[in-house]
Amino acid sequence: MGPYQPKLDEYPRTKFGSQTQYCRFQYSWFEKFPWLKYSSSKDLIFCFSCFLFQKKSPINPSFTIDGFNNWKRVNDGVKCPLLIHVGGPTSSHSNSVKCVEDLMKVSGHIDNILNAQSLDEVQKNRLRLKTTIESIRWLSLQACAFRVLEKAPRNATYTSPTIQKEILHIFANKVRKKIREEIGDAKFCILVDEAKDISNKEQMSIILRFVDCLGILRERFFDIVNVPNTTASTLNKSISDVLSRHNLNVTNMRGQGYDGASNMSSAWNGLQALFLRECPYAYYIHCFAHRLQLALVGASTKEISVWLFFSKLSTIINLIGCSSKWHSELHFIQTIEIDRMITSDERDTSKGMNQIVLWKNDRLVLYVEKHVVV
Template sequence: MKKHQPTISAFYSRKRRIEETETEESGTVFHANVSHPNELPKCVSSGRSLQNKWLERYSWIVVNSDGSCRCSTCCWAQENGRIASVHANAVKRSPWFLEKNGWKDFRKGMNSIEKHAQAKYHNEAENAMNIGLNESANISRIDRRVEQFQKSNRVAMSAIIDALRYLGECCSAIRGHGDEKQSSNLWRLIRLLCRYNPTIKQYFDDDTATKFVSPDIQNEILSIISNNVTRVLIGNIKTQSRGEQHMSSVFSIIIDETSDLSNLEQVSVCIRYATDQLHSNEVFLGFYETSKTDASTLRKIVDDVLLRFGLNIQQLRGQGYDGGSNMSGKITGLQKRISDDNCKALYFHCTGHQLNLICQDACAANPLVGQAMGHINKIINYIKESPKRWAAFQCVVFEGSLPNTKKIRPLCPTRWVMRLASIDAVLENYENLLDFFHSASEDTSFPAATRSTALSFLDSLQLFKTYFLLRVLQRLFSTINPVHVKCQARDITIGEIQKLMNFLAQTLSCDGSSMANAKLFLEEVKTSAIALKLDLPALPRRQRSRNVEVDDYYMDIYKNVMQSATKAVTERYCSKSITIASKLHALLVEPNFSSSEVLDISNFYAPDWNPREIQRERLQWFARCESGNIVPSIEALQKEMSNNSSLRTLAPNLHTALITYVVLPTSSCEAERSFSMLRRLKTYLRSTQTQKRLNSLAIIAAHQSVAEELDINSITNEFVSHTQTRRNRFGVTV
């Protein structure tokens, strides 16, 4: 007969039966040292009772529920396979193994008990039980030591994971060069933790055990953390509030690409969705390395992203890209390829890119403006490229300016609106520039070519035309810049963008069409030029023979730039997607929106909502606004819908339309933010890191608050559960 190992629960069960007295529904167990003369059972045939002295002498006697007795030692041995097969017949005949109708011949009680106590199988059962109890005690001691060992190791492993998470959130380098224990930020952080935690110090002082801090382990841990962050983000997208009428989560996708320090093309993918408060939010989901940026390759990347995160392309409601032909192409562009599969996925050209193009169009309308900007860029580079010239200019600034004077900075090569800061700095340091170039042109310590260049720059800055054109650029960019800053918000809606663009067009049109405004601007520039002791306004040589007044010439330049900007705003911010978004906005906030137009926009988004039902819900909403003195607006509807569950239940179609409107993209600024983070992560000293490690670090750094709230215990469990060696070393806790 195959012997079975005793279970620890059986050992403790036997111990409790011997040492404790319990009263259960099934019967009563008597302790040997307790006398129960009134409760001891009697033999029906002989009338003899079970004796207390028998229980005191033989502790293995247990009373069954029917008044009979059994041997607890033999029963345990039989249950655990500890009785040899040669005793099988004796066991079958013996009543000491029965929980019912067991031994109850109390007439010859002592003789029967002693006979059973001397039986060979009973002695073997007692020996087996004693060995089992000793094994149980040993196992218990070993378990406690293993538990303590795993607990201390787990503290150190959690510290390693937390240190990696912290470094990832800070965009800090993890590994060093040379001896990692001396140079890497991870080891420096670990040594800092060891100073204040002896458990962690003991773990790392043990030179015989693996520390689990190798580069591969680091990559695995970072991947686990980033995957957990991504699960939270995708969970937020998929569990957005939808009212009682169920509808799969709608969203928009935002994509942009850039080259990193290793000259690899990185595609940034972001998702825009509606929060529980019905405000929009944009989240970065990762970089994707690609060797091509054609529309076909980008479409494969989009399909891979949606499949990987479990998002349905039929729930896509918006596409936010730049104006490149591979993105915005109407025949084979990415937006066209996606629109062919889902016509409700509207393409919106990034507002920030459009504002930059508006600035370019306005400057291209007058070549003098573009020339002035290029000339200023040369002046800035002339000063910044030489440490000696930069130090000389700083001395001029220190002697003749206020402490808070802006420092000159190069023009932004890509974002035209961002050049406002450079132009402001040049105009604020205009007098310092004049003084610097005057002194540099006469300083014999500079080479002759340098002095000649300084003299030419001085002559150009002395011209009224140069100063005037810079002031025109400053006025143009300062008018556009507030809109550019506002459109970068994650929660701004397409309706707010439309209002800003309309207001911008009106402002530029007013400046460009009003002769009074142009004249006022010219007088302000003249006053400033006189204070700087610049040359008087003069006509170019070609204009002198045309009988043109000097003031009219400069006012025409100002008006031409503003009118060109107005035209660019009107022409560029006009598309089919903007028209549909305007109708959707009117559906939500305009009481006079006609039934036919409601039907048109509802048919376009069918079957997202019912045209008749949404018309009824609109009437109820506007009646509620009228009775509650509420001005119908997107903000008011968002507030009422998010705070009032009854309104969401009674108006599910209006709720769905609001969410669709909220998720429409306004810009690709979220992707641009990820590029700024990419420059911090992939530096000259970190240019060889793998794409997987880069992506993990990028997700952790982009969503620091989400990573900070992750449960470190669950991350440790996920890491430990990958191999049996880790489970033995660290254990898995609940």
Template sequence: MQKQSSKEIEQNRLLLKVSIESVKFLAMQGCAFRGHDESVNSTNRGNYTELIKLLGRLNPEIGEIVLEKAARNAKYTSPLIQQEILKIIADTVRDKIREEIGDAKFCILVDESVDGSNKEQMAIILRYVDQNGFIRERFFEVVNVENTNALTLKKEICNVLNQYNLSVENLRGQGYDGASNMRGEWNGLQALFLKDCLHAYYVHCFAHRLQLALVAVSKELKSIREAEINDLITSGEVETGTGANQECSLIRAGATRWSSHYYSVRRLIDLFSSICTLIQDLIDGGLNSNIRGEARGLYLDIKSFEFAFILLLMREVLGVSDMLCQALQKNNIDILSAVNLVSTTKSVLQEMRDDRWESFLWTVVNFCESNNIDVPDLDDRYIQGTKRHYQQKNNITICDHYHFDIFNVVIDFQLMELNDRFSENAMELLALSDALSPADEFKSFSPQIICYLADKFYFQDFTGEEREDLKRQLDHYKFDVLHDT
């Protein structure tokens, strides 16, 4: 009996080891476990079962025990066992992360989404400096939530932190997207945490901030009639994509890469004459009256001065932001460069508003004349709406309308969005943080700036005596770190 029991224990341990190693491998590779058909007669029973079968072919002992002789209720291969092993591994990893953090300060990065069954969930990532001085960014937990309002998200985040004895008082940074429930100044998630911890500053991804600012200003340019142009692309009348014909085709704008919108507008301008010819051909020889009617309406729209004006204005506004957009997509951009680019982008937009109206108007008129678009007498009175008397503004010329109601308004709106998304407080915090950068042999290192950073942004983390000591400690550190391998 003892010999038999010992043999069963040994076999069970082998069964469990095979299951654990299979779960670890699939989890590390990010592979699905289950198959569409896991029945015995299936030719592909899913990654997990097929991996165990492979191990069985390589090791006859495993194949014999796991696949043939093991009792049906003791194979250690059921989905419940897989989930239990995964949970144990995850808990072990989280315990290790908690050990790495120790009593140090930490930041949280949070994003929300829906899973395959349309249930709301929230991913939590911890960012911290470990006990060896290295920055770590660890995925920590996925939590199912009832809804995505700020109070619910805060409650669930606090539950996770409390479960692993991570104090909210040690929170020193928050990173979320730009949704109102996250970034709201009064009731957003970042504001709720700031009430509990004064130094838990909120930092929003620069590239996403710019994207949201460009989304907002683009909504002010609805009369571009992008839908009609997209219809031409979708119908195949105008080519898109990459390859040999790319130089003479339109570029479809991407949803998240805002540079693609800029290049799409530029290409539309370059191909304007060809597009007009194409639409004229549809008017004359469309397959049916609906196509010919839509083409006729589209032709009247794009051959208008207003369309040309806003199309070229989009090129200018998106073009000013393009350098910033390109830079923020780079992995190796430093904080100070990003902050400076935000500042110069605002300055260029302001200069465009103040000094470039005349040159821009000349560009529009020249474009219209080159493409046989009628240019109105800009000194005539601007007629609004249905031309009824009570709808008209007093003594507003066409030039005034395009200058003050469109050109200035669009640029002001873009500046307002940039100022709102890239607040001065956040910019100063990030700029000062550059003094901590070890890049180029601590070229940006500045004890004075670091002390100012501690005084203004982290005053609760230092006593009066510690702030006095900090300057002297940094003076020693500056010389010591450069000679420490």
């Protein structure tokens, strides 16, 4: 029996016929006909299922609109109005009962369906996000360009460049935290260099050199900072901000390694002089890598073939860069060459490949497939 069945101490009596005969509703009928709904205010019964779900106008409105109270006919065998209302398995009443059963199923409730779909979508999004994180981590280690998930929803924000950069930022913070734990309270040296990137922004890289708790000499790339200019005071402030942000005291600095430019190596107003004022033990050493680069540049100028290559390359860059017409001609020729190589199966094709970008930020750059030719 459904929870909507009222049980009264005594149901009202109804007189039938000219004889003194009284009948009343019986609570036991709920067991045989669980779809009944008794109205105590009207002393009538209705079909709860048909009242809710009968779409067409009922042929016999007794159990849906008017109500039924002819109690003496309920036990009239096959002529019982309640049995007649039930009908066969395909009757309108049977269909309404099926609808009520479906409605009463907790698993079919709209909130449960939405929650189930929501949980399923949450699991899928978590899996996609984990895949995105692992992909970004692997691509970062390999220094490869990022690619978004092809099967992710188009409105998924975790595949956007903003979220990818945020994930990279989290990785960077974790790496810096680990490096900071390795340094502890030990003394350290800094290696600094700056250069313009392809977007013409001045970037300064900071490397920390120290001896860890196991007595092993370590060199860790710590941070890269965008600086407005390369004056000694600006670089000094940027480096000091990075060190203080990670609780690295400048007084623990025991060495500085820069190139030989005046803004870095000047004994009076250079970067090394500014740090020496704060910590007299932070001795400056001309960076060995820069000295090696200078030696290689000097040696290469003595090699005729190398000198000719770079001289012609500089001439080509200057020639193409000074004329938009020549730039367009080179672009046209390169497009024809790529088409020829694709036709002859010398070059693979797929999404994002065989793209050409010429002359970007004062640099001649040919982006072809996944390779860069300068």
